[in-house]
Amino acid sequence: MNQVIRIAVQKSGRLSEDSLKLIKECGIKFYNGTGKLKSTSTNFPIEFLYLRDDDIPGYVADGVADLGIVGQNELVEKDKEVQVIKPLGFSKCRLSLAIPKGESYEGLSYFQGKRIATSYPKILGDFLRDAGIQAEIHEISGSVEIAPSIGLAAGICDIVSSGSTLMMNGLKEVAEIFKSEAVLIAHPDLSAEKQETVEKLLFRMNAVQTGKNNKYVLLNAPNENLEKITSLLPGMRSPTILPLAEAGWSSVHSVINEETFWDKIEDLRAAGAEGILVVPIEKMIV
Numbered sequence: 001m002n003q004v005i006r007i008a009v010q011k012s013g014r015l016s017e018d019s020l021k022l023i024k025e026c027g028i029k030f031y032n033g034t035g036k037l038k039s040t041s042t043n044f045p046i047e048f049l050y051l052r053d054d055d056i057p058g059y060v061a062d063g064v065a066d067l068g069i070v071g072q073n074e075l076v077e078k079d080k081e082v083q084v085i086k087p088l089g090f091s092k093c094r095l096s097l098a099i100p101k102g103e104s105y106e107g108l109s110y111f112q113g114k115r116i117a118t119s120y121p122k123i124l125g126d127f128l129r130d131a132g133i134q135a136e137i138h139e140i141s142g143s144v145e146i147a148p149s150i151g152l153a154a155g156i157c158d159i160v161s162s163g164s165t166l167m168m169n170g171l172k173e174v175a176e177i178f179k180s181e182a183v184l185i186a187h188p189d190l191s192a193e194k195q196e197t198v199e200k201l202l203f204r205m206n207a208v209q210t211g212k213n214n215k216y217v218l219l220n221a222p223n224e225n226l227e228k229i230t231s232l233l234p235g236m237r238s239p240t241i242l243p244l245a246e247a248g249w250s251s252v253h254s255v256i257n258e259e260t261f262w263d264k265i266e267d268l269r270a271a272g273a274e275g276i277l278v279v280p281i282e283k284m285i286v
């Protein structure tokens with residue numbers, strides 16, 4: 001039996017759903033009833049702590065939790081000693097400076113001598129120092145976008161994703177200062193026994209992530225074009241080729257990376273591929 005590890009996940013908010021979904025996709029079963037702040041998996045040696053995201057870096061640094069899922073923005077802001085294991089590809093957002101949309105803006109000097117409201121005083125402070133701007137940082141813990149309209153600050157520095165919160169509050173984004181996504185973090189000094197359990201979890205997470213980043217593709221190809229088509233499709237080792245019932249044609253099966261997917265499909269069509277089917281991959285172990 002492996003040593004039980006503890007993972008800290010956000011109780012509710014922009015990280016929680018995708019964090020729990022990833023763990024479920026790893027085949028790990030657990031109780032996640034609202035109100036319960038700690039639970040244990042029934043089929044994997046892992047315990048869950050449901051916390052506010054602000055507290056996750058600290059709990060992992062102190063060793064109260066062995067692992068955690070948190071946004072890079074919160075991690076850098078809290079500046080705790082933890083190991084970043086991997087980016088997780090969700091909760092992507094940016095930290096940006098924004099000002100009232102009627103104001104004219106010619107550059108960062110706009111903020112010189114002004115007051116900026118934010119929940120990220122460290123990230124903003126570091127950015128302003130590097131940019132040589134002296135501004136007053138006014139820390140507030142939420143609803144930052146309201147600050148300019150109530151006369152609290154000339155501008156804000158807050159999380160932006162679609163930009164709709166800024167727009168609804170009469171603000172415009174003028175500079176992006178930090179890019180963020182969810183990351184898996186670990187206590188820097190885990191015991192060898194816990195590390196073993198972490199490796200098992202990582203093996204599963206990698207299989208899930210690699211599956212998501214690839215698509216299984218089946219297509220029909222005239223035999224005279226097979227060489228060209230297979231050269232476009234490396235597959236996991238090499239593509240599978242099966243003869244079709246119709247003479248002179250083959251079915252080609254392969255795996256295509258999400259990033260190059262549409263370019264490859266165009267190239268395959270140009271090379272004579274027909275009847276292209278694309279199937280999602282649940283897990284992929286390379």
Ligand SMILES: Nc1ncnc2c1ncn2[C@@H]1O[C@H](COP(=O)(O)OP(=O)(O)OP(=O)(O)O)[C@@H](O)[C@H]1O
Nearest residue numbers: 010013014015052053054071074091092093159161
């Ligand atoms: N609109 C968004 N789109 C994508 N990711 C986001 C968005 N807003 C926030 N995030 C990411 O998700 C994290 C959690 O955001 P959320 O708004 O749930 O935080 P919170 O209100 O501080 O939650 P908590 O109550 O846990 O302290 C942020 O730190 C950021 O990394």
Ligand SMILES: O=P(O)(O)OC[C@H]1O[C@H](OP(=O)(O)OP(=O)(O)O)[C@H](O)[C@@H]1O
Nearest residue numbers: 014142143159160161162163164165166
């Ligand atoms: O650019 P957008 O797509 O509008 O997203 C940005 C908003 O999303 C987050 O808030 P959230 O909606 O999570 O609420 P919260 O501030 O109460 O956490 C963040 O604090 C921004 O206000």
Ligand SMILES: [Mg+2]
Nearest residue numbers: 052053054055
């Ligand atoms: Mg928070």
